[in-house]
Amino acid sequence: MKDFLQILIVGIGDGSVYAMLGLGLVVIFRSTGVLNFAQGEIAMFSTFVVWTIHDLGVPMWLAVIGGMAGGFIIGAIIHEVAVRPVGDPHQKPLAVVIVTIGLFLGVNGAAQLIWGTVDRRFDPLFGSGSVNVAGVPIAWQKIGAMVVLGAIAFLFFVVFQKTKLGLAMRAVASNSESAGLVGIPVPRLLMLGWGFAAAVGTVAGVFTTSVLGGLGPNLMQLTLIFGFAAITLGGFDSLVGAIVGGLIVGVLTSTLPRYVEQFEKMPLAPAFILILLVLLIRPQGLFGKKDVTRV
Amino acid sequence: MTESTDSVSSSDRSPAGPSQSPADGSTARTVTRARRVHPATIVAWIVVAVVVIALPFQLQAFRVNQMSAWMTIAIAALGLNLLTGFNGQISVGHGALFGVGAYTAGLMIIKVHSPLLVAVLAAGVVCFIVGVLVGLPALRIRGLYLALVTLAVATLFPLAVEQFNSLTGGNRGLEIRTEQMSSRGFMKMLPVRLASPFEGLADDQWQYFLFLAATVICLLLTRNLIKSRVGRSLVAVRDNETAAAVSGVPVAQTKIITFGIGSALAGIGGALFAIDLGQIYPSSFTIVISIYFLVAVVVGGAASTVGPVIGAVLYGVFSDVVIPELPDRLQPARAVILGVLLIFLMLAAPGGLVGVFKSTKAKMTIRKAAKAASANAAA
Numbered sequence: 001m002k003d004f005l006q007i008l009i010v011g012i013g014d015g016s017v018y019a020m021l022g023l024g025l026v027v028i029f030r031s032t033g034v035l036n037f038a039q040g041e042i043a044m045f046s047t048f049v050v051w052t053i054h055d056l057g058v059p060m061w062l063a064v065i066g067g068m069a070g071g072f073i074i075g076a077i078i079h080e081v082a083v084r085p086v087g088d089p090h091q092k093p094l095a096v097v098i099v100t101i102g103l104f105l106g107v108n109g110a111a112q113l114i115w116g117t118v119d120r121r122f123d124p125l126f127g128s129g130s131v132n133v134a135g136v137p138i139a140w141q142k143i144g145a146m147v148v149l150g151a152i153a154f155l156f157f158v159v160f161q162k163t164k165l166g167l168a169m170r171a172v173a174s175n176s177e178s179a180g181l182v183g184i185p186v187p188r189l190l191m192l193g194w195g196f197a198a199a200v201g202t203v204a205g206v207f208t209t210s211v212l213g214g215l216g217p218n219l220m221q222l223t224l225i226f227g228f229a230a231i232t233l234g235g236f237d238s239l240v241g242a243i244v245g246g247l248i249v250g251v252l253t254s255t256l257p258r259y260v261e262q263f264e265k266m267p268l269a270p271a272f273i274l275i276l277l278v279l280l281i282r283p284q285g286l287f288g289k290k291d292v293t294r295v
Numbered sequence: 296m297t298e299s300t301d302s303v304s305s306s307d308r309s310p311a312g313p314s315q316s317p318a319d320g321s322t323a324r325t326v327t328r329a330r331r332v333h334p335a336t337i338v339a340w341i342v343v344a345v346v347v348i349a350l351p352f353q354l355q356a357f358r359v360n361q362m363s364a365w366m367t368i369a370i371a372a373l374g375l376n377l378l379t380g381f382n383g384q385i386s387v388g389h390g391a392l393f394g395v396g397a398y399t400a401g402l403m404i405i406k407v408h409s410p411l412l413v414a415v416l417a418a419g420v421v422c423f424i425v426g427v428l429v430g431l432p433a434l435r436i437r438g439l440y441l442a443l444v445t446l447a448v449a450t451l452f453p454l455a456v457e458q459f460n461s462l463t464g465g466n467r468g469l470e471i472r473t474e475q476m477s478s479r480g481f482m483k484m485l486p487v488r489l490a491s492p493f494e495g496l497a498d499d500q501w502q503y504f505l506f507l508a509a510t511v512i513c514l515l516l517t518r519n520l521i522k523s524r525v526g527r528s529l530v531a532v533r534d535n536e537t538a539a540a541v542s543g544v545p546v547a548q549t550k551i552i553t554f555g556i557g558s559a560l561a562g563i564g565g566a567l568f569a570i571d572l573g574q575i576y577p578s579s580f581t582i583v584i585s586i587y588f589l590v591a592v593v594v595g596g597a598a599s600t601v602g603p604v605i606g607a608v609l610y611g612v613f614s615d616v617v618i619p620e621l622p623d624r625l626q627p628a629r630a631v632i633l634g635v636l637l638i639f640l641m642l643a644a645p646g647g648l649v650g651v652f653k654s655t656k657a658k659m660t661i662r663k664a665a666k667a668a669s670a671n672a673a674a
Contacts, residue, residue, distance in 0.1 A: 035439045037387075037446060082638045093438040095641045097385050098593055101586055102641070106634025112627030221582070225450050228443055266454050272447045279436045279444065 005136045007254050013142025014211060014226075015250015016149035020204035021220075021227035022234065022242035023156065024197030030173040030237045031193040032079075033089040034096055038103035039227070040220030042078065042198050045111050046071030047205030051120055051215055060125055064206055068199040075198025076191045078103060083194070084187060111217045119214035125206055141210045148207075152200060153243055160239070169193060173237070222268060226253065229271040232278045235288020244286065249274065347507065351500045359499040360571070365611030366506040367568040370513045372591035372603035374560025377517055379589075380597035381526070382553040383533030384433055388445030389588045391452035392429075392558045394580030396422050396565025398456065398463055401471045401575055404487060408473070411489070411570060415509075418566035419559040426558025430551040449585045453577035468576040471569060486573040506567055510604065513560055518600045520556070529553055530598075561588075590633055593640055596647030605648060 021039060028036045036042075050067030054060055082099055089096040126144035130137045160166035171179040172189050180186045208223050209215045230249045234241020249271060256270045257263040263270055284290045351359045375389045396418040403414040429448070433441055456463045463469055472484040491501030520526050528549045531539035540546045569575050587610060595606025618629045644651050 035443055037442075082642075085642050089439070092645070093442070094379065094383070094385055094597065095645055097387065097439065097442045098589065099638050099641050101387065101589060102634040102637030104634070105586060105630045105637070109627045109630025109632075109634060113625070113631060117627075221450065225447055228447070232443070262458075265458050266451070268447075268451055268454055272451050275447055276432060276444060279440055280432055283435070283440070 002136055004255075006138070007258060008251060009136070009138050009142055011251035011254030012247055013139070013145045013250070014254060015230075015247040016142075016145040017204050017207045017211070017223065017246075018226040018230045018249050019149055019243045019246025020152060020200050020207070021223060022230040022246045023152065023239060024201045024204070025227055025231050026234075026237065026239055026242045027193050027197045027200075029231070031169065031176075031190050032083065034083060034100065035228075035236075036197070037097070037100040037224075038078075038107055039197065039201055040224030041104050041107040041111075042071065042074060043201030043205035043208075043223075044217065044219040045107050046074060046198060046202040047122075047209060047215060047219060048111055048115050048120075050202065050206055051115075051122060054123070060123060064125065064203065067206070068202045071198040071202040072195040075201075076195040078198075079191045079194035084190065108217055115217075117217060119216040122206075122209035122215040124210040128210075141207070145207050148203060149243070149246075152203065153239075156239055165189075165192075225268060226250075226271050229274050231285070232275045233285055235285030237289055238285065238287035241285055241287035351503045356497065356499045359503050361611065361615045363499070363503050363506045363571050364568065365607055365615075366510045367564045367571060368587065368591060368611065369510055369564075369604045369607035370567065371561040371564030372588050372595075372607050373513050373517050374557040374564070375588045376592045376595075376597060376599075376603040377520070377529070377560070378553055378557035380592055380599070380602070381521060381533065382529045382550065382557075384550065384553065385438065385442040386445045386557075386585075387442050387582070387589065388447075388449035388452070388585050389557075389561050390580050390582065390585030391445075391448050392422050392426060392561035393565035393568065393584060393588070394452050394456065394575075394577075395425055396562030397569035397575050397580070398469065398565075399562065400566030401469045401569045402462070404471050404473060404570075405469070411487070415563055415566040415570070418562040420562075422562025422565075423555045423559040425562075426555040427551055429558070430554025433554060434547050434550060445585075446582070449582040453581050456577035456580070463577070466577065468574050470574045487570055488573070489570070502571070506571075509563065509567060513563065514601065514604060517560070521600060525549070525552070586633075590637060592647075593637060594647055596649030597645075599647070599649035599653075602647055602649040609648075 021043065024043075025036060025039050028034055028039070046067045049070040050063045053066045054063035058066070082103060083096075086092070086095050086099050124141045126140040128139075128141070130139045131143070132138075158166075160170060168179070168184045169189050169192070171182075171184055172186050172193075176186050176190075204223065204227075205220060208219055212219065226249055227246070230245035231242050232245070233248060234243070234245030252270050252274070253267045257267055278285055350362065354362075371389060371393045374392075375386060378384050378386055378389075399418040399421045400414040403409045403417050404411065409417065432444065436444055457465045460466070471487040473487050475485045475488075475490075488498055489502040489505060491498050493501065496504075521529070528539065528544040531542065531544050532546055532549050536546055539549075568579075572579075591606035591610050592603050593606070594609055595602030595604065613632075614629060618626065621628060640647065646653065
């Protein structure tokens with residue numbers, strides 16, 4: 001039982017990270033209709049930015065904020081330079097997929113060029129200690145991930161539901177054409193969306209380093225698949241779905257390998273099966289809006 | 296050679312892709328119908344043939360080997376193009392099928408001691424079946440979502456190979472050895488190789504010509520398929536599924552068969568790849584190789600018959616000839632250049648090189664026609 005509790009909490013902690021990456025994916029998908037395959041690589045890149053700032057002697061939490069700002073700028077630039085000019089993803093999905101794959105390659109290569117391929121040591125944001133709760137040791141890092149996810153979720157809620165900016169962003173997500181007609185600067189908001197997504201991704205990247213025990217150019221490649229599993233389960237256009245989906249995927253990937261031997265070396269397999277099943281049985285996920293096409 | 300000559304002009308006749316403006320497409324179509332094969336095209340193809348045949352005699356053995364590897368990529372890219380370019384089903388996981396083909400061929404050779412040709416064909420058949428199975432869910436999952444699923448497959452494949460290490464050798468790799476006559480004259484297990492039956496032809500050159508033949512056969516097969524009834528259904532399903540279904544195209548069947556054939560080609564490419572290297576590792580079949588197939592297809596020109604081959608060769612030249620010139624520190628620049636190139640292509644020339652060639656040709660013909668018309672009017 002104690003064992004199970006511990007695994008469960010590790011799962012929720014990891015799931016919080018998937019949820020963060022998922023939130024970024026959803027923000028982008030809702031507003032621009034792009035499944036951003038480069039989301040993980042952008043997060044990896046800005047995590048390297050955090051590392052660099054920290055390496056200069058800046059305290060970790062300040063470095064993370066710096067990295068988020070860096071990520072925001074990178075995301076916004078990528079949207080302006082690479083994504084927006086391609087056009088409507090619903091009209092030409094192939095072109096958009098190719099562009100995000102190009103970003104995947106390009107950002108990964110750029111990180112290797114700048115920081116090399118050797119893994120860097122990355123100090124855990126919340127230290128490497130743990131706390132005993134009713135005899136179950138829980139790493140501070142996992143608690144930190146949950147708290148930070150809560151904070152991000154609260155921030156998203158406030159921004160999207162309580163501010164004018166959020167209202168405009170929701171308008172763009174719901175119908176960008178009409179939003180443009182009532183005077184909302186659509187392209188600028190899409191750019192902001194990409195920026196937000198990359199900034200949240202930075203935090204996901206920082207937490208992933210402590211799961212993998214270091215920072216390298218391949219940091220986010222598995223996390224990205226888990227993030228995709230999370231938003232597939234939660235629904236591609238639902239922020240709540242990303243959080244719930246992320247937590248469920250985290251718990252599944254931490255508990256299943258314990259009971260099913262075959263998954264032990266392949267925690268990715270349950271995530272893949274989940275993606276496939278959800279897309280086949282309930283493509284809109286748990287909280288997503290059903291996709292209706294008019295003929 | 297005349298057949299290949301035809302392929303350049305005939306591909307003009309296929310309906311314009313979604314990225315091409317309808318005006319471009321229709322002019323190209325009417326123009327080609329009115330005209331016979333241009334002598335310049337024939338000359339161009341003869342030059343290509345002569346160069347391709349002469350190259351292995353001019354270059355060093357390791358270059359010839361590299362070119363053989365490019366051809367395995369070209370074959371897989373032909374399969375991906377059928378699926379993604381012509382049928383519009385986006386796959387980011389074709390590398391997994393390439394890997395399935397490679398491991399099938401490797402295991403056939405090691406465990407069953409099958410002849411190499413049988414191993415290659417078996418890889419094609421196995422991948423056809425796997426492709427059909429993968430194609431089943433693709434009936435419900437399309438567009439971006441299909442890309443997502445295939446991305447997951449691509450990430451999962453090398454891990455699965457490691458998981459079943461008793462069969463695949465896991466991370467240590469699968470060494471493909473066959474019983475061969477050693478130089479001292481007795482039978483011994485040696486790494487697989489294609490021994491040349493001709494005096495004047497070195498092993499690497501023999502392999503090059505065998506692979507070339509395989510590539511040409513696959514190219515002709517896909518070209519004929521595209522020109523057939525099935526090929527027209529493929530394109531119809533891509534352009535408008537509902538309209539295709541209404542016109543009597545069996546949409547589900549078409550999609551699944553395309554998945555099967557596209558995968559079989561990837562499998563054949565993978566089998567040749569395994570024979571070429573003699574040893575395969577799970578790390579050879581990561582998401583990266585899937586991306587390279589996409590690069591080959593997109594650079595050459597999605598939905599053009601020869602495009603993927605051109606793309607694969609260009610990619611090969613880039614990664615085997617240009618990049619090694621860079622100092623070690625700058626090696627990752629290869630990914631950056633490829634990434635930027637992909638994005639730039641999508642923005643500037645979504646039809647790839649073949650697309651650029653076609654639209655320039657169409658523009659020139661229009662200009663010529665306009666000139667002739669004005670000359671007529673003046674007279």
